[in-house]
Amino acid sequence: MAENSSMPSLRFNIVLIGLLVGIGFYVADIIINVFVFRNGTLIKEILNPTNHDIWMRTTVFLLAVIFSIYILILLKRAKISGERAETAEKFLNSIFDNIPNMVFIKDAESLRFIRINHCGEKLLGLMSKELVGKNDYDFFPESQADYFTKKDREVLKAGVELDIPEEVIDTATMGKRWLHTKKVPVLDDDGQPIYLLGISEDITENRQAELDLKKTEIRFQTLFDAAADFIFVIDSDGIILEANRYACERSGYEKNAIIGENIKRFFTRKSQDTCDCNFPHLKEHGYSQADVEFTAMDGRILKLECMATGVPNESGTFTTFLLVQRDVTAKKKAEEEVLRQQREMAHVMRLSTMGEMASGMAHELNQPLTALVSYCGAATQLARDIPSLPEGYLEILERASEQAHRAGGVIRHLREFIKKDSHNKTQLVLDDLIEGVIDFIGWEIKDSGIRLTFLRDSHAQKVFVGKVQIEQVLVNLIRNSIEAIRLEGIADGQVDIASRLTEDRMIEVSVADNGPGIDSSVSDALFEPYKTTKETGMGLGLSISRSIIESHNGKLWIDQQRQRGALFSMSLPVCD
Numbered sequence: 001m002a003e004n005s006s007m008p009s010l011r012f013n014i015v016l017i018g019l020l021v022g023i024g025f026y027v028a029d030i031i032i033n034v035f036v037f038r039n040g041t042l043i044k045e046i047l048n049p050t051n052h053d054i055w056m057r058t059t060v061f062l063l064a065v066i067f068s069i070y071i072l073i074l075l076k077r078a079k080i081s082g083e084r085a086e087t088a089e090k091f092l093n094s095i096f097d098n099i100p101n102m103v104f105i106k107d108a109e110s111l112r113f114i115r116i117n118h119c120g121e122k123l124l125g126l127m128s129k130e131l132v133g134k135n136d137y138d139f140f141p142e143s144q145a146d147y148f149t150k151k152d153r154e155v156l157k158a159g160v161e162l163d164i165p166e167e168v169i170d171t172a173t174m175g176k177r178w179l180h181t182k183k184v185p186v187l188d189d190d191g192q193p194i195y196l197l198g199i200s201e202d203i204t205e206n207r208q209a210e211l212d213l214k215k216t217e218i219r220f221q222t223l224f225d226a227a228a229d230f231i232f233v234i235d236s237d238g239i240i241l242e243a244n245r246y247a248c249e250r251s252g253y254e255k256n257a258i259i260g261e262n263i264k265r266f267f268t269r270k271s272q273d274t275c276d277c278n279f280p281h282l283k284e285h286g287y288s289q290a291d292v293e294f295t296a297m298d299g300r301i302l303k304l305e306c307m308a309t310g311v312p313n314e315s316g317t318f319t320t321f322l323l324v325q326r327d328v329t330a331k332k333k334a335e336e337e338v339l340r341q342q343r344e345m346a347h348v349m350r351l352s353t354m355g356e357m358a359s360g361m362a363h364e365l366n367q368p369l370t371a372l373v374s375y376c377g378a379a380t381q382l383a384r385d386i387p388s389l390p391e392g393y394l395e396i397l398e399r400a401s402e403q404a405h406r407a408g409g410v411i412r413h414l415r416e417f418i419k420k421d422s423h424n425k426t427q428l429v430l431d432d433l434i435e436g437v438i439d440f441i442g443w444e445i446k447d448s449g450i451r452l453t454f455l456r457d458s459h460a461q462k463v464f465v466g467k468v469q470i471e472q473v474l475v476n477l478i479r480n481s482i483e484a485i486r487l488e489g490i491a492d493g494q495v496d497i498a499s500r501l502t503e504d505r506m507i508e509v510s511v512a513d514n515g516p517g518i519d520s521s522v523s524d525a526l527f528e529p530y531k532t533t534k535e536t537g538m539g540l541g542l543s544i545s546r547s548i549i550e551s552h553n554g555k556l557w558i559d560q561q562r563q564r565g566a567l568f569s570m571s572l573p574v575c576d
Contacts, residue, residue: 125172286310
């Protein structure tokens with residue numbers, strides 16, 4: 001305000017000086033005319049000047065005033081320029097000192113500090129007056145000072161900016177700090193460096209945050225890969241963004257073969273439909289759970305329990321999803337095996353019940369059949385005493401009696417086969433036992449077109465066996481052949497049974513058919529419990545049959561070299 005108030009007085013003084021100079025020139029001209037040129041007296045020159053004198057004196061007076069005004073303008077301009085320069089310098093100084101990064105200027109020749117801003121003072125822990133006129137060796141360890149000086153010389157020599165992404169510096173008050181520094185040479189009109197400008201950003205906190213983030217990412221990735229579950233990260237379109245190591249190893253796919261693919265590509269058709277149904281709910285609510293089937297690279301179907309969680313973005317919308325899928329293939333298989341065994345046990349219980357019912361029915365039917373045989377015998381005896389009978393009458397009665405005997409034999413055989421006390425061993429001719437089994441099972445193939453033949457060549461040798469148990473084995477082998485032929489739909493089915501006496505005094509019995517045969521991939525495990533090639537089979541028949549034969553010191557096996565159909569053989573020792 002004082003400067004502004006002094007401006008009018010300064011202007012007045014300059015104008016006043018101009019007026020005084022003009023008056024001085026005016027008076028001087030009068031004195032010169034009177035005393036030098038002797039052109040009259042002072043009174044005359046003052047009161048009665050000539051026109052020429054008036055014009056000259058007025059012109060000089062005006063020139064003096066104009067000159068004073070010109071001087072006033074020059075002074076005003078100089079003052080305004082000075083004020084602007086001062087304002088600009090203050091503004092630049094303010095910017096320089098308040099830049100949030102350390103800014104310093106060094107002399108290009110000596111590399112001594114010329115100036116440093118407030119941020120630099122705070123970072124280094126030194127005041128500007130302690131820094132100016134000194135170089136890096138006055139403040140930093142020699143190794144750091146050598147490094148800074150080397151970089152300074154590189155910048156000045158190249159004449160271009162140098163970007164140093166990371167450099168470490170030991171400060172007086174803040175300890176070790178990391179800086180991102182840019183150094184720029186300041187050149188004169190001839191292109192020679194006169195100063196070095198440096199701008200350093202303290203990146204210690206950012207660097208530590210990056211290191212912490214990197215450690216967190218490493219820990220997360222380690223946990224991500226170490227998890228014993230299938231883990232996928234997908235986007236809102238189902239595209240796989242990330243997959244953990246366990247998922248790749250268990251599925252057999254390389255990671256780059258999974259990334260970028262739609263997750264549904266690896267699901268079965270049924271699971272793809274499940275995914276289509278659940279994905280809208282997942283996008284809306286951010287959570288979903290389902291059982292899916294994942295197709296491995298080798299074609300295996302892996303059963304997975306899938307739990308999907310949405311990861312919201314800044315606006316709260318779910319755009320990324322984390323899928324954690326637990327492999328429960330073994331668990332599901334075990335559950336299915338338990339259910340299958342439960343069904344088989346139920347089947348066994350039904351068979352046991354039916355066996356008991358069949359035993360009871362056989363007992364009940366045996367009495368009327370016995371009576372029928374007696375009635376037929378009595379009728380035949382009475383008919384023979386009648387002199388004249390219709391032709392063929394006696395033959396009909398004899399056939400009826402024969403069929404009643406046959407029915408009784410079948411029922412007795414059935415009762416023996418299903419009775420519990422069936423392990424008593426006895427000596428019997430094996431070929432006779434085989435023929436009895438063929439008669440017993442013949443009703444199953446009566447109208448099927450399957451031919452059943454028996455070639456006996458064991459020379460009527462006897463074996464010491466449990467009759468019903470050996471019958472059970474033969475029935476199982478023959479019925480397996482019959483069912484295989486029926487399932488294949490073979491019109492001219494053939495089951496050939498043969499017996500022979502071997503050199504080591506064993507009777508070998510073979511059951512061969514012209515059915516589809518046994519796949520070599522399952523033939524080795526065919527005699528294991530619960531292994532079957534039938535859709536409705538329990539997988540116990542052959543296992544039990546082998547156990548029965550081995551308990552009689554014999555063997556039961558399958559011919560794996562047979563090209564057409566199946567061939568099962570068993571051997572039993574001859575009873576001497």
